[in-house]
Amino acid sequence: MGTKIKICCISSQQEAQIALDSGADVLGLVAKMPSGPGTIADDLIQEIATIIPPHIDSFLLTPKTDPYEIIAHQRATGTNCIQLVDAVPVEAYRVLRANLPNIKLIQVIHVTSEESIIEASMYESLADIILLDSGNPNLVVKELGGTGRKHDWDISKRIVETVSIPVFLAGGLNPENIREAIAFVKPYGVDICSGVRTDGKLDPKKLGRLIQAVNNY
Numbered sequence: 001m002g003t004k005i006k007i008c009c010i011s012s013q014q015e016a017q018i019a020l021d022s023g024a025d026v027l028g029l030v031a032k033m034p035s036g037p038g039t040i041a042d043d044l045i046q047e048i049a050t051i052i053p054p055h056i057d058s059f060l061l062t063p064k065t066d067p068y069e070i071i072a073h074q075r076a077t078g079t080n081c082i083q084l085v086d087a088v089p090v091e092a093y094r095v096l097r098a099n100l101p102n103i104k105l106i107q108v109i110h111v112t113s114e115e116s117i118i119e120a121s122m123y124e125s126l127a128d129i130i131l132l133d134s135g136n137p138n139l140v141v142k143e144l145g146g147t148g149r150k151h152d153w154d155i156s157k158r159i160v161e162t163v164s165i166p167v168f169l170a171g172g173l174n175p176e177n178i179r180e181a182i183a184f185v186k187p188y189g190v191d192i193c194s195g196v197r198t199d200g201k202l203d204p205k206k207l208g209r210l211i212q213a214v215n216n217y
């Protein structure tokens with residue numbers, strides 16, 4: 001089975017169609033965040049989600065950590081998965097599972113130090129998928145993704161080796177470094193936003209090169 005490809009920061013139905021036609025397995029739709037270049041309004045997320053076929057995973061990226069706000073956010077947008085980009089309390093997962101039994105939950109870990117390995121292990125029994133990114137939730141204005149920066153892949157590799165659930169790798173990936181990233185970290189999937197864009201728009205040439213590099217790996 002090949003490495004799954006998530007194309008993130010989709011900002012229109014047209015971009016969603018380009019990503020789907022190119023062979024993306026997952027589309028990411030980024031809601032309002034404290035910072036970042038890829039965010040869109042909830043009504044646009046809902047509009048884009050309507051054209052994504054059910055066999056494709058549509059990730060709503062939410063910064064919310066209160067379970068009832070997260071549930072309301074998913075219901076307002078209609079995606080089939082939720083990517084939690086900030087640290088969500090363990091108890092919140094029980095409420096999310098009880099209320100959203102058919103929705104996959106993806107927990108983001110921002111890889112900042114070896115402590116990220118412990119953090120990832122804590123979510124192993126709660127989330128369906130772990131996604132390793134390069135933000136910094138400790139800044140005054142939180143950075144929760146879309147940084148275009150790589151993090152320490154040594155730590156990511158150790159997380160992949162430690163946890164028993166699928167792990168996506170994100171952060172500064174592009175058509176040039178994607179093969180090295182897959183070979184080194186061995187993630188279940190890869191997640192790309194800025195690396196397949198030119199002047200903020202999804203670039204079909206970069207996207208094609210990235211997908212070819214992953215599929216020929």
Ligand SMILES: O=C(O)c1ccccc1NCC(=O)[C@H](O)[C@H](O)COP(=O)(O)O
Pocket residue numbers: 008009028030033035036037038039061085133134143144145146147148149170171172173191192193194195
């Ligand atoms: O893109 C954003 O503006 C953003 C802001 C806050 C949280 C997440 C955000 N994007 C989400 C993603 O999952 C990106 O694909 C991921 O962070 C990788 O981005 P990049 O390093 O640009 O490939």
